Amino acid sequence: MCLAVPAKVVEIKGNIAIVDFGGVRREARIDFLRDVKIGDYVIVHTGFAIEKMDEKAALESLKAWEEIMSVLEE
Amino acid sequence: MLDLSIFEDKEFAQRILISIKRESDKIGREVKLMHVCGTHEDTVTRSGIRSLLPENVKIMSGPGCPVCITPAEDVARMIAIMRKAREEGEDIILTTFGDMYKIPTAVGSFADLRSQGFDVRIVYSIYDSYKIALENDKLVVHFSPGFETTTAPAAGILEEAIDEERDNFKIYSVHRLTPPAVEVLVKQGTVFDGLIAPGHVSVIIGVKGWEHISKEYGVPQVVAGFEPIDFLMGILMLLRQIRKGEAKVENEYTRVVRYEGNVEAQRSIERIFNVVDAKWRALGVFPKSGLELKKEFSDYEIRSFYDVEVPKMPEVEKGCICGAVLRGLALPTQCPLFGKVCTPRNPVGPCMVSYEGTCQIFYKYGSLL
Ligand code: SF4
Numbered sequence: 223m224c225l226a227v228p229a230k231v232v233e234i235k236g237n238i239a240i241v242d243f244g245g246v247r248r249e250a251r252i253d254f255l256r257d258v259k260i261g262d263y264v265i266v267h268t269g270f271a272i273e274k275m276d277e278k279a280a281l282e283s284l285k286a287w288e289e290i291m292s293v294l295e296e
Numbered sequence: 297m298l299d300l301s302i303f304e305d306k307e308f309a310q311r312i313l314i315s316i317k318r319e320s321d322k323i324g325r326e327v328k329l330m331h332v333c334g335t336h337e338d339t340v341t342r343s344g345i346r347s348l349l350p351e352n353v354k355i356m357s358g359p360g361c362p363v364c365i366t367p368a369e370d371v372a373r374m375i376a377i378m379r380k381a382r383e384e385g386e387d388i389i390l391t392t393f394g395d396m397y398k399i400p401t402a403v404g405s406f407a408d409l410r411s412q413g414f415d416v417r418i419v420y421s422i423y424d425s426y427k428i429a430l431e432n433d434k435l436v437v438h439f440s441p442g443f444e445t446t447t448a449p450a451a452g453i454l455e456e457a458i459d460e461e462r463d464n465f466k467i468y469s470v471h472r473l474t475p476p477a478v479e480v481l482v483k484q485g486t487v488f489d490g491l492i493a494p495g496h497v498s499v500i501i502g503v504k505g506w507e508h509i510s511k512e513y514g515v516p517q518v519v520a521g522f523e524p525i526d527f528l529m530g531i532l533m534l535l536r537q538i539r540k541g542e543a544k545v546e547n548e549y550t551r552v553v554r555y556e557g558n559v560e561a562q563r564s565i566e567r568i569f570n571v572v573d574a575k576w577r578a579l580g581v582f583p584k585s586g587l588e589l590k591k592e593f594s595d596y597e598i599r600s601f602y603d604v605e606v607p608k609m610p611e612v613e614k615g616c617i618c619g620a621v622l623r624g625l626a627l628p629t630q631c632p633l634f635g636k637v638c639t640p641r642n643p644v645g646p647c648m649v650s651y652e653g654t655c656q657i658f659y660k661y662g663s664l665l
């Protein structure tokens with residue numbers, strides 16, 4: 223099953239990161255994320271970080287939703 | 297600190313539900329929406345979304361469980377390989393995921409194999425399996441199911457094994473692709489008005505990985521995340537497309553999914569695997585839906601070393617309607633065995649064994665239905 227919660231990158235050694243799921247720390251491979259940095263939030267699936275969480279995009283999409291809904295609510 | 301609290305905001309959920317009601321009233325007929333992801337089913341069932349929706353909006357659950365659709369004969373073949381290897385004096389360490397471990401077949405499960413004294417280990421990732429190979433001289437074989445999200449890690453680890461010329465690590469690939477399965481469902485007559493595309497498969501293949509389905513079959517799609525709000529928003533966006541008569545792929549899960557997907561992961565999968573026709577348990581052979589190791593890497597596929605016969609066996613036990621459940625034609629509650637004969641403790645079919653199986657998810661959250 224996919225883990226929906228993002229994990230925070232707290233350490234990077236080569237292609238392995240230590241990530242923190244709200245207190246639980248695990249190793250995650252970062253082979254597929256080129257420019258991941260400490261402090262980034264990532265989605266981890268079966269031991270691999272597969273994408274970074276883009277907070278800006280989340281907030282923008284939220285604004286778009288608010289617009290969609292206010293149109294519908296009219 | 298990342299603030300995603302809005303995705304748990306009840307009031308916001310209420311507003312989306314009101315908009316859903318408005319849209320569904322305007323459409324004015326029954327609308328069937330399908331998803332193809334075990335984690336989406338978990339979101340839907342855990343939060344009781346089916347009961348919150350207007351009467352005319354139905355959520356169907358498709359083949360979203362890679363372990364459920366792994367053919368019984370592949371499990372049987374892996375078991376036979378373990379036995380043959382032992383006869384020939386080689387003790388293989390077999391690794392796989394926890395739910396795969398318990399999947400029943402006519403010749404038993406990997407759990408049964410372990411109780412007979414074979415070295416079978418449950419791992420959380422193929423990386424853990426690879427680490428066992430690094431610490432061991434014995435041959436380690438990872439029985440490797442999964443859709444794109446799990447295939448990418450498999451490809452990543454295989455690339456490392458190949459580059460390091462590690463010869464005691466191999467896999468048994470039963471990887472499958474999701475868009476071809478959706479195409480088959482459409483062609484074989486599973487009728488639905490819109491698709492909630494799986495969020496984390498889409499992380500890998502991108503929004504673009506679904507576009508041909510909207511174009512060729514006129515299916516509206518929304519890539520959605522896994523919070524209840526994500527799923528509700530996905531429904532709303534689909535209803536809006538349906539009302540307007542549109543069929544495109546929209547992205548609700550913009551915080552994680554990009555249009556082009558994860559190009560690095562795609563490159564890795566393409567380097568290692570070839571796309572082939574493949575069988576889906578209880579569903580049949582789907583064209584161009586499976587992944588097998590490329591010829592030049594066949595030394596990393598255990599089947600290249602062992603040729604074993606497996607008996608023909610039934611896909612599922614008599615009475616089990618897993619096939620219809622996986623096609624999105626039936627919900628588990630329509631199965632006469634559900635909850636009576638078939639439970640997670642005594643599963644009759646694969647859909648009750650896997651955490652991602654619709655039957656197990658329905659059973660687990662039964663009180664909310
Ligand atoms: S409840 Fe059990 S027997 Fe019925 S379809 Fe699901 S897995 Fe098969």
